Amino acid sequence: MGSLAEFDDLAVQSEDLGAQEQAVMARLSDAGLDLPAMALASNVFRAATAMRRRLEQAALRDTDLSWTAFKVLWVLWIWGERETRFVAVEADVTKGTLTGVVDTLERRGMVARRRHADDRRLVSVALTDDGTSLIESIFPAFNAQERAMADLLHPADQHALVRGLRRLVASLTDEEPR
Amino acid sequence: MGSLAEFDDLAVQSEDLGAQEQAVMARLSDAGLDLPAMALASNVFRAATAMRRRLEQAALRDTDLSWTAFKVLWVLWIWGERETRFVAVEADVTKGTLTGVVDTLERRGMVARRRHADDRRLVSVALTDDGTSLIESIFPAFNAQERAMADLLHPADQHALVRGLRRLVASLTDEEPR
């Protein structure tokens, strides 16, 4: 069985396929590759890039916050004061990157470090009042963009998409604990 | 109506929600935000990061190719010789980045530039025979990882996920032509 048929099966409606995917089919249809899996990966990347670009332009442009600095503020807003290793995992950055971002945010008075009394290797980070005000002033516009993007899909598609992504993320992250 | 109920509606099964999303619900359930949209965005980013990390480690680690260099080879493999502006869009990088990546790949003999005779502003890039061999030797392992990740989901979930992502990408990219 050719993978072309397999791919087509996933396609549902050919109008949904971009030019790139059509070229892929023409080029690779009998190379023994898993085209549906390719389509899954490449669409995850394309969606992520397009969404991040839009969020950065529309919601972060005038805030003087990098994508990562924003994520760190957000994590602290959601979770409250936490140890830096936790924040690094949650914001999905390396600990080296986190040190730098926290340095910057601390210099601007948005977060504060606190060394633990009981285990003095540990450092926790928390939003200051100014940091809380900042994230609370930025987040509504950020979320409005998220909503506008989600609304590009029918509710049933949104539903299915989130469910699939959650399962994928769950499987990937407990496979590779990092 | 609280957004908590709205969020829960999307959740389907609470075991699917990671700890982060549960904390979000607890923290933000009545802030007037669109939590399902937030869940969509954040799961796209988390999936993309986890997948890229795995592909880089498992398939690109020993190849001496950066993520972007790999994408450029892939684009040229799929499309054949193309003008650099086309390659930049397709590989989703800026033209400045592309110049650098093509410089590197050309120095290694994997691609070749060709200036057009009819419009001498234009430069096309194509794989050399060595470049073709390289991408053909790397891609099977890359695709095997893509398949392994896709197989973490049931076929119906894969199907729904790809369909949703395609539609999202299509809407986002014809909204913002770049």
Added chain:
DNA sequence: TATTGTTATACTCTATAACTATA
């Protein structure tokens, strides 16, 4: 010995914009 956070290095990619050569 192991762990936490910090520091250091070298690399990749980005955004932005100026520059060249062509059209």
Added chain:
DNA sequence: TATAGTTATAGAGTATAACAATA
């Protein structure tokens, strides 16, 4: 004037690894 690609600059993130302090 506009366009295609190149070059330049500064910034942000990465992987990797060494390091100091602490456990």
